[in-house]
Amino acid sequence: MIHQETFNAxxxxxxKIHTVHDSDNNFWTESIEKYVKTNDKDFYIYPNIPNFIIPVIRENFALKCEEEILLFRDHSFWNSKNQGFVITDSGFTDAPYDHIPRHYYWKDISHVEFAMYSLYVYDKNSVKCFEISENDLSKNIDGLLYFWADVMNSMINTQKQKSHDEIYEEYNTQYGKLIEQGKESEALQVALDYRRIEKKQIFHQE
Known part of the structure; x- marks a missing residue:
């Protein structure tokens, strides 16, 4: 794993619980994982990705060995896993019919937008660089792509550049909670991690 916070997002x-509806306008409240599951054929989602196909996906999509594969959609004719797209903690990787992987990293992506039954991925220059169709993720449930966009934008936000004050507040809050829970050794590790990142030394409890 390369980006723990992105993985967590x-x-x-x-x-996360959402309210979704189908084409008959029936409403119910469920999570994405309730309806979107590994089918052991052309769709795989964490944590139900079989270990034996992970090396195949890594090789065919030229992924780094540290990347955590979160979702894989196979577009190949014989389910050979050399076409389609992969979502990892680092970004998207697309391998279309020419089998040449194209990488789109979260840090280089501006946002993901839901429109016209698809998800559109935009780079920092607001150029549309990738499209995910409704059939790839929605399981024919109306509105589910909107919630997928929410998930992906949350992942993008974890890799946006934070100010020094934002980083300090994030670490200081985590440090304070651990102290309150009596986890001094873990709190010390948070403080040391912060020193390495920001080279600041002072923590305080509110």
Whole structure:
């Protein structure tokens, strides 16, 4: 794993409870993971991605060995896993019919937008660089793509550049909670991690 916070945003996002509706206008409240599941054929989602296909996906999509594969959609004719797209903690990787992987990293993506039954991925220059169709993620449930956009934008936000004050507040809050829970050794580790990142030394409890 390369980006723990981005990984957490994905896992938390698919567990988040949403209100969704179908084409008959029936409403119910569930999480994405309730309806979007690994089918062991052409769709795989964390944590139910079999270990034996992970090396195949890594090789075919030229992924780094540290990347955590979160979702894989196979577009190949014989389910050979050399076409389609992968979502990892680092970003999207697309391998279309020419089998040449194209990488789109979260840090280089501006946002994901839901429009016209698809998700559109935009780079920092607001150029549309990638499209995910309704059939790839929605399981034919109207409105589900909107919630997928929410998940992906949350992942993007974890890799946006934060100010020194934002970083300090984030670490200081975590440090304070651990102290309150009596977890001094873990709190010390948070303080040391912060020193390495920001080279600041002072923590205080509110």
């Amino acid at each position: 994905f896992v938390d996002g698919i567990k």
